[in-house]
Amino acid sequence: MGLLFAFTTQTKTSIYFYGYGERLKPAVDDCIGKLAPKKFHESLKTAWYRASKELVATFSTEVPSGITLRKLEIKDAVTVNELWPHNGKETIKFVKHAIENDLTIAACDSNGRLIAWCLRLPLGSLGLLQVMSSQRRLGFGSLMVRVLSKKIAEQNLDVFAPVVTENTPSRRMFEKLGFEKIDEIYWTLEEY
Secondary structure (H helix, E strand, O other): OOEEEEEEOOOOEEEEEEEEEHHHHHHHHHHHHHHOOOOOOOEEEEEEEEEOHHHHOOOOOOOOOOOEEEOOOHHHHHHHHHHOOOOOOOHHHHHHHHHHHOOEEEEEOOOOOEEEEEEEOOOOOEEEEEEOHHHOOOOHHHHHHHHHHHHHHOOOOOEEEEEEOOOHHHHHHHHHHOOEEEEEEEEEEEEO
């Protein structure tokens, strides 16, 4: 598991090691050390969760009154990117690519305003789950996970999700839904 993205701008090169397991961390650290030996890098550690398609089949996807669900649209990319805690100068391209090429779900209020969303990442897992701060603790994050998980399970696939280790509320939500932690996964962006 894992992907490697590299991109170059006029002033720098960026390499993104995307979703690699604990067993690969020493090799990635060694590679980065050779590419940029004098530079410090930091990897984001996440808990890697799994839900079987059988478990997902039991998920309720009832939508609260006044809320509509839709696929994310390219016009939503700026909002999604801006509110993503791990965004950067180049991440808008990543967000647009995910919206255009994979499964997404968004919840909108009665005025059509975006209030929550989740995307399937190129790695195949859930990702970029976000709920607007004014709408938190109302069950919208869980709803986004349940609905997108159902769409993935309809393709006869199990569902995976990385959750930042320190994000205790999100980890609790996934565990309450029945997701099992099966590994530690890392994400590293190196610019030089």
